[in-house]
Amino acid sequence: MSKELKFSVSSVSESKAKTRIQTRGFDLTVDEPEVLGGTNEAPNPVEYILAGYAGCINVVAHIIAEELDFYLENLEINIDGFLNPNRLFGKSLDDRAGYKHIDVKLETTTEIDPELKKQWLSEISHRCPVNDNLTNATPISFSIN
């Protein structure tokens, strides 16, 4: 497998709150609820982040369960993120702009030995790409035409 994979989205603004996105032939819509200035046609940007995070944990949790030789049954992943929108809306700089903290809750009907469970969770958090990008800083370049 190539050492570096490139993932891309291209997007068009449909309104100030709604974005149409294409990625690898898939179409996605991002919107905001009315209380945040949108028309509530789709999940909002920060919900997309939690969705990608849940999808990522699902993949990694299964890969590592297989490596640790147990069968993972009925995995459910619930994630809550807590955010103060005041900086976004220019109302105050008291808090950071993004999620201040995120809580991840996993459930499975598989009975896992406590030591194995600890190892499994530790590997998940070290090898999940989205977990890495949320818990560590990533360099970003901005350019404009």
Next chain:
Amino acid sequence: MSKELKFSVSSVSESKAKTRIQTRGFDLTVDEPEVLGGTNEAPNPVEYILAGYAGCINVVAHIIAEELDFYLENLEINIDGFLNPNRLFGKSLDDRAGYKHIDVKLETTTEIDPELKKQWLSEISHRCPVNDNLTNATPISFSIN
């Protein structure tokens, strides 16, 4: 507006690569391409991250253009992220798990004065929630039943 908003996803694993997600009544599917072990029915987790990021930039770019008193026309946002999947798959620890770097390219047909453009971009990066969560560390708690 409440000082802290809570956003949530709840998700069920449909296979080791596919996740069904519910958020505020919306349904989303996350999958992987076949080369990464999935059935390619939907964008993958790290593409969801870029989609949420594009949606977030769209919102903030418009809010700030309005504050700076210019009309933003035909905004397009293209984002590329570069990632080495070897850590995820347990093949090597040479690179971090997540995106190593992300490139954001904005286009608009609005002619913006260079000084104003600089101010606009700076405000976007300081006030976009997703940009904050990607460029700074966020505390995350993991728990399991």
